[in-house]
Amino acid sequence: MGALVLTGVEKKFDGAVACSGIDLAIDEGEFFTFLGPSGCGKTTILRLIAGFLTPGKGSIYLGEREITHLEAEKRGVGMVFQNYALFPFLTVYENIAYGLKLQKRPGREVRSTVGRYMEMVGLSGFEKRGISELSGGEQQRVALARSLVTEPRVLLLDEPLSNLDARLRDKMRLEIKSLQKTLGITTIFVTHDQTEALTLSDRIAVFDKGRCEQVGTPQELYSHPANAFVAGFLGDTNLFEAAVEHGMAHLSSGIALRLPPPCKRGRFVSVRPQDISLAMTDPGGPNTFKGTLEETQMNGAWVEHVVAVKGLIFRAISLNTMEHRLGLNPGDDLFLSIPERGITLLDR
Structure with a gap:
């Protein structure tokens, strides 16, 4: 069984199908991308994995453990939201330390762990800064560090680059890929941007209207699309x-x-x-x-x-x-x- 497995997952909202028949197996340490147009169901699936939503049908496994109905905070999953969801009234240090303090980690461990991840994302010296004093790229780094500091088994990234300008987006894309490989953490990245998907991913799942159209490496999907939709959307x-x-x-x-x-x-x-x-x-x-x-x-x-x-x-x-x-x-x-x-x- 892979690091993360979804079998027959379905979710409806007021009778409307958001996603259906989702069968995916994501490997340990893999950078896996959900790609598709707005409204295709990719963010819904991400929230099902995170535990913010519960599927109407199907099961979700993390390793050998079923997490379909497990509370979000007990899943060992970290998530970076599209708008970063940082606490504006807390400093950079306090934002990053928040999850560790909820887990009631000892103060010395909190300081050591936060310092390590701040250095890892290039934020050393920013401890006392307010969120409003940071650029978009710096805020994204805070959000990444806050998600990583609790050392989750799976990292979920919901279109984290969409609010950045083109040049910064390219820079952060390289930084995210490098950080993911360094940590070896299983990562699921949601985007509608084909360039992000092609450059970052080990494998890609292409979605349309709540269904997965094809799964494969960037080269496989680009060279051998399963249908006209995949060919037109990926490249x-x-x-x-x-x-x-x-x-x-x-x-x-x-x-x-x-x-x-x-x-x-x-x-x-x-x-x-x-x-x-x-x-x-x-x-x-x-x-x-x-x-x-x-x-x-x-x-x-x-x-x-x-x-x-x-x-x-x-x-x-x-x-x-x-x-x-x-x-x-x-x-x-x-x-x-x-x-x-x-x-x-x-x-x-």
């Missing part, structure tokens, strides 16, 4: 309805794509933007089409091109290097090529 993709027959995928506009053998069935064609190549002259070969450049967006290290082909819009991404710069302007004609191995057939 950018060109997604088109298609009719498949005789090794060809026929799109609505009359475009026919040669498929890689063995030919599978599927209602949708998925092509990642970075797998599409563009050229000013016809390179020949299968799956090459003449199109018109609609728009170009420069995003620093890479460039996104929007290309119209027979009424369909394709998005292609290339590196912003001298070698890949085409020097094209909106309205120019060009040729778009899709390699057979870059085509994935999906259902739903």
Whole structure:
């Protein structure tokens, strides 16, 4: 049995299903991410694990012990909330020490443990600061230290980076991953941000409408999505309805794509933007089409091109290097090529 196991978990609110049929096994020391759009049930599942909610069906195990109906404070689970939920009337030290004092730990142990975790999250010297005197990143560190100081078996992080600016979010992402690996603590991270999920996770569970669509490593989910929803949510993709027959995928506009053998069935064609190549002259070969450049967006290290082909819009991404710069302007004609191995057939 894994460090944390959910079997057949379901939760309803006033008859509406928040999550259903949740079966997950999270390994000891794993950084596991719940990914999905707002309202998909991921935070509900996190609160079920924390003990703030009770499932209508199913069971939750931590190690060999069932915790489905156990009080939150007895579970050995720490949680960092989206808004951090710090006590504004307490100092940094008092916030971090709060859980230890509830456990009636000896004063010397409290001081030693709080000092160790404050140093670990880079807050040494902040003991007497008020919460209102801290930046967003510093408040997040306080929340992390407060959750970790009681040394829980599982750490739950509910979108802890969503209130930070982009640069600080990138920095804290690296710090959280490093801290988790140092401590070896089993961690569940909730986010709707695919970049956070891909860069932080050992494994990811993708949710939609209260159900788990797929579980796997970032590479597995990105390269082999189970369905059209996963392909579209985890990374950018060109997604088109298609009719498949005789090794060809026929799109609505009359475009026919040669498929890689063995030919599978599927209602949708998925092509990642970075797998599409563009050229000013016809390179020949299968799956090459003449199109018109609609728009170009420069995003620093890479460039996104929007290309119209027979009424369909394709998005292609290339590196912003001298070698890949085409020097094209909106309205120019060009040729778009899709390699057979870059085509994935999906259902739903």
